Structure formats: C-alpha cells, structure tokens
Amino acid sequence: MSSIPLTPEPIPAPFSGTAGVTPAFSPLYQQIKALILQSLQQGEWKPGEAIPSEMELAARFRVSQGTVRKAIDELSAENLVIRRQGKGTFVATHAEQQVQYRFLKLLPDSGDVRVEGPAQRRVLECRRVRASADVARGLAIRSGDAVMHAKRILSFGGVPTILEDIWLPGLAFKGLTAELLANYQGPTYAMFELEFGVRMVRAEEKIRAVLPAAEEAHLLQIPLDTPLLSVERIAYTYNDAPMELRRGLYRTDTHHYHNELS
Amino acid sequence: MSSIPLTPEPIPAPFSGTAGVTPAFSPLYQQIKALILQSLQQGEWKPGEAIPSEMELAARFRVSQGTVRKAIDELSAENLVIRRQGKGTFVATHAEQQVQYRFLKLLPDSGDVRVEGPAQRRVLECRRVRASADVARGLAIRSGDAVMHAKRILSFGGVPTILEDIWLPGLAFKGLTAELLANYQGPTYAMFELEFGVRMVRAEEKIRAVLPAAEEAHLLQIPLDTPLLSVERIAYTYNDAPMELRRGLYRTDTHHYHNELS
DNA sequence: CAGTGGTCTAGACCACTGG
DNA sequence: CAGTGGTCTAGACCACTGC
Numbered sequence A, B: 001m002s003s004i005p006l007t008p009e010p011i012p013a014p015f016s017g018t019a020g021v022t023p024a025f026s027p028l029y030q031q032i033k034a035l036i037l038q039s040l041q042q043g044e045w046k047p048g049e050a051i052p053s054e055m056e057l058a059a060r061f062r063v064s065q066g067t068v069r070k071a072i073d074e075l076s077a078e079n080l081v082i083r084r085q086g087k088g089t090f091v092a093t094h095a096e097q098q099v100q101y102r103f104l105k106l107l108p109d110s111g112d113v114r115v116e117g118p119a120q121r122r123v124l125e126c127r128r129v130r131a132s133a134d135v136a137r138g139l140a141i142r143s144g145d146a147v148m149h150a151k152r153i154l155s156f157g158g159v160p161t162i163l164e165d166i167w168l169p170g171l172a173f174k175g176l177t178a179e180l181l182a183n184y185q186g187p188t189y190a191m192f193e194l195e196f197g198v199r200m201v202r203a204e205e206k207i208r209a210v211l212p213a214a215e216e217a218h219l220l221q222i223p224l225d226t227p228l229l230s231v232e233r234i235a236y237t238y239n240d241a242p243m244e245l246r247r248g249l250y251r252t253d254t255h256h257y258h259n260e261l262s
Numbered sequence C: 001c002a003g004t005g006g007t008c009t010a011g012a013c014c015a016c017t018g019g
Numbered sequence D: 001c002a003g004t005g006g007t008c009t010a011g012a013c014c015a016c017t018g019c
Helices: A028-041 A054-061 A065-077 A133-139 A178-183 A188-196 A214-220 B028-041 B054-061 B065-077 B133-139 B178-183 B188-196 B214-220
Strands: A081-084 A088-091 A106-108 A120-130 A146-156 A159-169 A202-210 A228-236 A242-251 A255-261 B081-084 B088-091 B106-108 B120-130 B146-156 B159-169 B202-210 B228-236 B242-250 B255-261
Touching: A028 A054, A028 A065, A054 A065, A065 A081, A120 A178, A133 A159, A133 A228, A133 A242, A146 A178, A159 A214, A178 A188, A202 B202, A202 B228, A214 A242, A228 B202, A242 A255, B028 B054, B028 B065, B054 B065, B065 B081, B120 B178, B133 B159, B133 B242, B146 B178, B159 B214, B178 B188
Parallel strands: none
Antiparallel strands: A081 A088, A106 A255, A120 A146, A146 A159, A159 A242, A202 A228, A202 B255, A228 A242, A255 B202, B081 B088, B106 B255, B120 B146, B146 B159, B159 B242, B202 B228, B228 B242
C-alpha cells in the first residue's frame, strides 16, 4: 500500500543553531515529532487512517526505530494518534470515539452513560454573523470578522439539559447549516473533521455558576432560579490555533461535571 | 550516601503465572514500577527526598537501566515522582509546589495567581464526629465510623471566596486541630504529608451549580440568590484508597474554575 | 570533575493482529 | 505466517548540576 517514501529527507539538521541567547538544543526525537505533526497538520494522513509504521518512518527520517518510537509516544500521550498493537498507529479522530463525547464531561448522576444514550439535538439557529469583541478575542480574530453562530439544545431522555452557543471562524466553516448540525450521526467534532477538515485537538474551559436569563430558562424549561453551570470552551486545532468558541449552560440537578485531578 | 542495597532482591519472577483465564502477562518494567510504588507507599523514601539513581535501581532489581527508566517514566507521568536532570529523581510532594495549589483549579478572572497571593484561612470548626451515610460512602468506610470534620473559609485579598467542608478518616487523622489547619504555612495537603504521613496522589471532582443555604450565604457574605459552584472532591492516596472527602462552595463572580481537556 | 537524568543506536525477542 | 507495536538489553554519548 504505502509506497517507498518519495522524499528520503536529507536528515533534519542534527542539532541546533548556536545563534541567539539560548543554545536552544532540541533532541532528535522532538524534531521527528515536529515533522510528523507537520504531516498530520497538512493532512498527509486522514483521521482514522494509519500512519506509516515505525520502521518506515525510521527509514524515511534516517533515525533508529527507538527515536521514532519516542516521538510517537508523545503524540500518543497528547491524543493526536492512537497506537494499536499488531495493527499500526492511527490518526486520532472524534469519530470511532472511545467514550462517546471526548470533550463533554457532563455525566448523569446515577447510572452509566451508555444507558441514557446519545443526546437529542435541536438546533435553534445557525447563521453567519459578525464577531463581537468577546467572540473575536476567544477566536483570535478581529472584531467584526465573519463567524458562524449556532444555538442548540441537547436533551437526554427527552429532558433539555444543555443550551449551547457555538461560534466558528467564518472562513473555515462557510458551509455550516442547521441541517448538518442536527442530522449528523455522531459527535459534532467528528462532523467538523469530515465536512470541514478541522480537527479539534485540545480545549480549555472556564466554568462558573450562573442564573439563567429569562429566555434561557424558557428554552431549558426550568424555573428562573435554577442555578446552572456556565461552561465557556475554547477548542484548538494543531499549532494551538483556536477554532471554536462554545458557551454551554448545563443543568446540574440530574447531571454533574466530572473531573479528574492528578 | 545511599548504601549498597540491603536486599539484592531475587529478581522478580520473570514473567507471569499461567494460571487463571487470562495469561496476565506483565512486562518487566511494570513489575519494577510496582516494586518502586511499594517502596513509596511504605515510606522507604520520604516526600521531597531523592530516590536511588536509575543505575542503582537497575542493579538492585537486576534489570537494565532502560527498564528502570521506563518504570520511572510512568511514575513521573502520574506525578508520583519528579525527575530533575543532573540531580536525581525525587518523591513528589505538595510542598515545594510547582503551582501553589495542585488540586485547586479556581483562578482569578484577570491577572496572575501570583498577584493575589496565598489564601487566608479561617477555620470555623474542627472536630471528631460519626460518619453519615454520604460521608461513609465517599471515604469507603462504614456509616457511624469516626471521622474528622473541618469547616473553613478561604479568602483572597480579604474577600471570602471558598467555603469548605472536609472529612477525613478518624484513625489516620486523629490529631488534627483547628490550629494546624489555620496556621500551617503552605498547602493543606503538604501539612497532611508532614503531620500525618498521608500523601494525596490524585482526586476526582463532581461539580454542580447550586444556591447557598442561608448559613452558607452568611458565611460567604453574599446574597441568597448568588449561584455558587459546588465542588465535591474525593482525594486518593497510593493504591487508590480514598482518604479525604471535601465539599467546596466557590464564588465564581470574581474567579472561575479552569480546566484543560485533551 | 563525577554523578545524575536524557538521548540515541542496534539488535533481539515477545505479543497481538490479520490474512 | 508476515507485519505491527511493545519490551528489553548494552553501550555510547550528551546536557545539566554541584562540588
């Protein structure tokens, strides 16, 4: 299948440039990691596909298998690729999810996630708008730039549980529609990969307790004095570029936000 | 300093027992890791101290340095030890903290953590009680068993921000006093290490949005309709034994709970 | 300068997967 | 059975720390 590497690559400059203040020593495996990352970023291998075997990469980069291994170890630790013994190493994807939703940490208070099944989605809105100052700051774009804005409700077992606003860069997500958001089977982030070629790799969240505005309470069918979790998420692609701003309001009377510390 | 190992250890049984259903193959480095973990657990090396060098451990366990390395790699990834190039590998501790408070994810909305400095602590209560059903479940003990219960307020810049209830197994924390809780300089978990020999290694949190009870609102000096974050934490020692149940109420008008997803 | 962790190699062998 | 990732070794050398 995978042919002999087209570019035998002239061996990455062995060590460093001795310029500047810091010698900036960079180990070989880090350089290899950066090269693999670059290939991932450029889409040389698609999400779900296998990347070349360790031996192939070792030959391509003219280093030992152990060095490639250590590079892939780190990529694997960052959830960018997935190793499968006997089969190969695969580009990570939000489809074929290990745990249904990778970035959603809201769990039902009792019982398994698998019991309640996937969320029902009701899309209230999906249109092109101009970025407010807040949204622009989150997405690292300019105020007034075009962005896609969607609003939707996620329900579990028929109970509206999450009210979400999503903002995406207008350029990359031009063709986004309410139909896509509502009808795609599987995680929304998997749809982003498939339809827009954008892979979310990590995210940061700021969590607060808030009371709903009148409209929000109405949409979630709850009293005005029900405290909610406000979860503000910024999701990043490769190279730490922010590609999504999402603000969720979570009901926490039947569910809770679960976090592991170490 | 460190003498020649007293117990040259008869080499851990090379592989596995072929008994039972699963062959239960366990790689050498996992066995080494388990042995090191055991030493950590038994306090052979105290928090903050250096463990033997990789070469020493390799000799002690009769394996190559690379195998010890891989074992320590995992312990390091789990924050049980800390590597320092040129110096050695050290038992992790909540003192000499890398980030002030390791398990507290509440950050001020603007500005650095270092700006606002450490929290002021006011201890409201600290006494021996019998475990309720809830507390017993969290600590994996029996209802009615003796536990220490403390209640305190953490303030930042003079503003009461966190109201905490803490429950600890009565046996291990017999000598806990309000004075200890209030006056110890540094993280409370560091005090637990020093005074009680209990090292918290990881924790799980369940987060909800709630409204304060009258007394809670009064203690935090906030209106009754101020939504708060309820953070229920169970902290574990080695061998995944729960050793602390903590319930915090966080103000989130000036601070937010910060989380990283990947 | 000696001692520590960190990198890199080359080669052998093992466990798992699929045809 | 061949191919993949996973383990283990032995040895060389590098970068960092402290005396």
